[in-house]
Amino acid sequence: MIEDMLRTPSAVRDAERYTAHNYHPLPVVISSAEGAWLTDVDGRRYLDCLAGYSALNFGHRHPTLVRAAHEQLDRLTLTSRAFIHDQFADFCRELAALCGKDLVLPMNTGAEAVETGIKVARKWGYQVKKVTPGQANIIVADGNFHGRTTTIVSFSTDDDARADFGPYTPGFTVVPYGDLAALEAAIDENTVAVLLEPIQGEQGVVLPPEGYLPGVRRVCTDRNVLFIADEIQSGLGRTGRTFACDHEGVVPDMYLLGKALGGGIVPVSAVAADADVLGVLRPGQHGSTFGGNPLACAVATEVVRLLATGEFQRRSAELGERLRAGLEGLLGSGLVAVRVRGLWAGVDIDPALMTGRQACERLMDRGVLAKDTHGSTIRLAPPLVITSDEIDHAVAQVAAVLAG
Missing domain, CATH: 3.40.640.10 (Type I PLP-dependent aspartate aminotransferase-like (Major domain))
Structure with missing residues (x-):
């Protein structure tokens, strides 16, 4: 009965009904966001590890940027x-x-x-x-x-x-x-x-x-x-x-x-x-x-x-090393290759385990949003405002998905 009260299924159906199918999005419907976190129409929170294909390097609703937009909208x-x-x-x-x-x-x-x-x-x-x-x-x-x-x-x-x-x-x-x-x-x-x-x-x-x-x-x-x-x-x-x-x-x-x-x-x-x-x-x-x-x-x-200021470049470099270390620790445990430069990672999953799409769906179920590409590869590109604890959380969810 709880499923009947959720807004996500009907919102997904409407999106599929009234839009051209030039995308194959994950079945999640976002209603608000802040920093590195997204919230869907049913109140569930997700860690954003895609950042709009790098369009959200500074996170969702960065206060300095929102302030500039508000001020300009009034002028x-x-x-x-x-x-x-x-x-x-x-x-x-x-x-x-x-x-x-x-x-x-x-x-x-x-x-x-x-x-x-x-x-x-x-x-x-x-x-x-x-x-x-x-x-x-x-x-x-x-x-x-x-x-x-x-x-x-x-x-x-x-x-x-x-x-x-x-x-x-x-x-x-x-x-x-x-x-x-x-x-x-x-x-x-x-x-x-x-x-x-x-x-x-x-x-x-x-x-x-x-x-x-x-x-x-x-x-x-x-x-x-x-x-x-x-x-x-x-x-x-x-x-x-x-x-x-x-x-x-x-x-x-x-x-x-x-x-x-x-x-x-x-x-x-x-x-x-x-x-x-x-x-x-x-x-x-x-x-x-x-x-x-x-x-x-x-x-x-x-x-x-x-x-x-150089702050975001430094954050990306430092946290990227943490991301690299965490992902490379999963090589041989379901990952066959990892490529990392700053806070940008390409992760190749053993195709015998699952496709990239399946991995992203399972990560979504665990509260992490990422995007697949080319078979069994997923991309991780979190906002540069992500914290070290949140990096560790994302890696832990990848590990849990690989472990089944």
């Missing part, structure tokens, strides 16, 4: 880029400084940032590098995930993301991730950029081989090709540094940012690069009605200021 929310508003310059200046770049181009979603990066690279190629008109080529890696627009899925190697969405956009060459020789061999006179995730998130938190990113940087410099780093998931403190590229001292020509930049409140993305790259754009050539809106800028400026 001004949208002007379009037809006018300049009083939050715009601060955001662009402070994000450019965080990135060590001259200029910032604000957009909304991660996919828009990637599309912007592609357009800028092509225009740079034609105007600066002088590649053959209409023949610009960008090198990408297999296993990539950069978004789901028609152009982006054109160079995806994931059949679920790509199949039945053709005809596909030309101008991309796919090489194996981590294979520097293959990347260098693929560059020709019309190559304008190399577009990579420093860590492949959707693929299962796949870390690059040691020396790979510095090698990419060297090859791009030597061959006059832009290095575009998609740090939409890996950036802004997730890996224990401001950017994942920082772990190997690599500075790309262009950063693609999103997710955490909006503080878990509004969608904010951006491209950051020097003036000799982003400066190729002229009025009317690219834009967005909502890109760089006052509400987004007010929140994102506070995000940049939180990162400028």
